[in-house]
Amino acid sequence: MISYGDFKQQIDTLRLDICREIYRQNKALIRVKKEDVAVARLTAIFDRTLEISNRLGFQAMSVRDLSEATGISMGALYAYIESKDKLLEMILGMGRMAVARVMTMEPPEPVDPRGQLRWLLRAHLFLTEAMQPWFYFSYMETRHFDQQARERAMEGELMSERYFADCLRAGVEQGVFQPRDPEFTAALIKPLLQDWYLKRWKYRRRNIDVEAYADAVIAFIEPAVLQPAVTAGCAAND
Amino acid sequence: MISYGDFKQQIDTLRLDICREIYRQNKALIRVKKEDVAVARLTAIFDRTLEISNRLGFQAMSVRDLSEATGISMGALYAYIESKDKLLEMILGMGRMAVARVMTMEPPEPVDPRGQLRWLLRAHLFLTEAMQPWFYFSYMETRHFDQQARERAMEGELMSERYFADCLRAGVEQGVFQPRDPEFTAALIKPLLQDWYLKRWKYRRRNIDVEAYADAVIAFIEPAVLQPAVTAGCAAND
DNA sequence: GTCTATACAACGATAGAC
DNA sequence: GTCTATCGTTGTATAGAC
Numbered sequence: 001m002i003s004y005g006d007f008k009q010q011i012d013t014l015r016l017d018i019c020r021e022i023y024r025q026n027k028a029l030i031r032v033k034k035e036d037v038a039v040a041r042l043t044a045i046f047d048r049t050l051e052i053s054n055r056l057g058f059q060a061m062s063v064r065d066l067s068e069a070t071g072i073s074m075g076a077l078y079a080y081i082e083s084k085d086k087l088l089e090m091i092l093g094m095g096r097m098a099v100a101r102v103m104t105m106e107p108p109e110p111v112d113p114r115g116q117l118r119w120l121l122r123a124h125l126f127l128t129e130a131m132q133p134w135f136y137f138s139y140m141e142t143r144h145f146d147q148q149a150r151e152r153a154m155e156g157e158l159m160s161e162r163y164f165a166d167c168l169r170a171g172v173e174q175g176v177f178q179p180r181d182p183e184f185t186a187a188l189i190k191p192l193l194q195d196w197y198l199k200r201w202k203y204r205r206r207n208i209d210v211e212a213y214a215d216a217v218i219a220f221i222e223p224a225v226l227q228p229a230v231t232a233g234c235a236a237n238d
Numbered sequence: 239m240i241s242y243g244d245f246k247q248q249i250d251t252l253r254l255d256i257c258r259e260i261y262r263q264n265k266a267l268i269r270v271k272k273e274d275v276a277v278a279r280l281t282a283i284f285d286r287t288l289e290i291s292n293r294l295g296f297q298a299m300s301v302r303d304l305s306e307a308t309g310i311s312m313g314a315l316y317a318y319i320e321s322k323d324k325l326l327e328m329i330l331g332m333g334r335m336a337v338a339r340v341m342t343m344e345p346p347e348p349v350d351p352r353g354q355l356r357w358l359l360r361a362h363l364f365l366t367e368a369m370q371p372w373f374y375f376s377y378m379e380t381r382h383f384d385q386q387a388r389e390r391a392m393e394g395e396l397m398s399e400r401y402f403a404d405c406l407r408a409g410v411e412q413g414v415f416q417p418r419d420p421e422f423t424a425a426l427i428k429p430l431l432q433d434w435y436l437k438r439w440k441y442r443r444r445n446i447d448v449e450a451y452a453d454a455v456i457a458f459i460e461p462a463v464l465q466p467a468v469t470a471g472c473a474a475n476d
Numbered sequence: 477g478t479c480t481a482t483a484c485a486a487c488g489a490t491a492g493a494c
Numbered sequence: 495g496t497c498t499a500t501c502g503t504t505g506t507a508t509a510g511a512c
């Protein structure tokens with residue numbers, strides 16, 4: 001089973017690649033042409049934007065705030081971002097690319113459905129831990145997005161539910177799982193994962209790290225989806 | 239077991255009382271002195287504010303937007319709300335009063351810990367259903383509040399967790415429950431309840447109403463907290 | 477490529493006529 | 495008690511010197 005430390009290293013190198021790719025995608029709109037300068041500053045701009053937005057909200061963050069935080073003047077800033085809306089778009093694209101790449105990673109070794117479910121839960125939590133600012137941002141700002149971006153966000157939510165539902169159904173076929181309803185159960189798993197990046201203060205004050213949280217979530221979910229024992233002590237609602 | 243219909247009726251009358259009380263509390267700052275006129279318009283102002291804010295965000299809602307939506311001119315509006323900040327404060331006070339009154343309601347008949355847990359879950363979900371706009375607003379805008387309001391919101395979150403933790407501990411003493419850790423389990427229950435008012439679109443598109451959601455959540459939670467059967471089929475994580 | 481200075485729109489809030 | 499007109503401020507974005 002992969003540890004968070006190993007996982008985080010992979011994410012960190014992935015992040016740089018992705019920033020470079022975002023730069024290349026938007027080269028036409030970015031006036032700064034030295035790639036290394038541009039990528040470095042873009043990365044800083046993204047990070048600062050996430051930081052300020054997660055404190056004040058993206059809409060409440062003025063471009064002046066961003067200028068001060070990055071140490072880049074207003075005029076220079078607009079050589080990188082074309083507009084505030086476009087900045088939002090680039091940030092969302094960055095996260096989406098990261099999610100897509102991580103979610104298509106295969107578990108290190110082949111596993112049974114129970115192991116598969118555990119792997120999915122851990123990978124999901126580790127990813128949101130490594131990129132917490134982005135996930136928090138995406139969750140909190142979704143309603144301010146334009147329609148296309150909002151639909152993409154909803155699609156992402158449903159997509160990740162599908163991973164869990166598929167895994168549960170596979171477990172049902174193999175006689176390992178017996179959830180009340182695989183789709184509904186998958187829907188209930190999501191908020192348990194999201195709580196980790198939405199309410200850090202709660203878990204931090206209890207000294208719970210992402211590994212401990214993953215263990216607790218797995219222990220919480222498994223009784224609801226595993227085959228019950230012969231006696232009815234664990235049966236679901238009547 | 240109380241139905242949502244009955245519960246909603248109680249909430250609706252409660253809401254009017256509370257708006258009247260908010261008016262009286264803020265009489266000094268409100269220039270309109272006819273109580274019936276003032277309360278009626280204040281209620282409308284609160285409702286429209288929640289509606290627009292939940293679409294655009296409170297910060298992004300201009301007072302002009304609110305003026306158009308309520309049909310009250312800019313000048314007249316400021317006879318009711320003193321300032322946009324004070325409007326926010328009044329709205330938060332309204333919800334807090336409602337929560338406090340509902341959460342001190344006793345279950346209709348005495349119950350064992352398992353019944354008590356079910357009652358808590360249902361009451362919580364029913365309240366957030368009846369006042370969904372307020373809870374959504376409160377969750378999404380918390381980070382923009384001033385420190386005092388933010389602390390109050392966090393206190394509210396912890397308070398409601400305590401209800402669940404107390405209930406779980408009582409169940410442990412009576413040999414009914416055996417959660418891995420009552421506090422942590424209570425913390426995991428919260429996001430399951432919050433998902434109901436945060437992601438309505440997901441459940442609406444599946445035609446799941448609040449009663450069905452409550453049933454599913456109860457069925458999901460109970461296996462994790464009930465005493466496991468003699469065989470280990472339902473045991474938590476090893 | 478970066479800076480300072482500024483244009484123009486939209487914001488919260490108020491004045492004063494009715 | 496309500497309206498229209500307007501204040502000063504702050505927002506995004508750009509022009510033009512260096």
